[in-house]
Amino acid sequence: MLLNGTGDVIDDYEYPATTEELIDEHGDRTLELPNGSETVGDVLARLESETFESPEDARFAIYSAVSDKAVGRVGYSDRDPTPVGSPYSPDAVSF
Helix, strand or coil, X not given: CECCCHHHXXXXXXXXXXXXXXXXXXXXXXXXXXXXXXXXXXXXXXXXXXXXXXXXXXXXHHHHXXXXXXXXXXXCCCCCCCCCCCCCCCCCCCC
């Protein structure tokens, strides 16, 4: 995810800050994601209203609320076996 300078303005903002304050101030900033882009306002609007005590809190909230446009391949995991019946499971091989 490319924050396009959003991280810097979030770091420089005065805290504590509410979700609404961040949307008003930085909501039009664009985040470039692997499969498209979203604005900070769209991302933060997915969250319930809260007060961020630090830039790290705000940054983690943004990271946690981005859509599946931030996911490389939906349904892919190199750590877990593919669930039975998943449309992402590989074709069965018979020996």
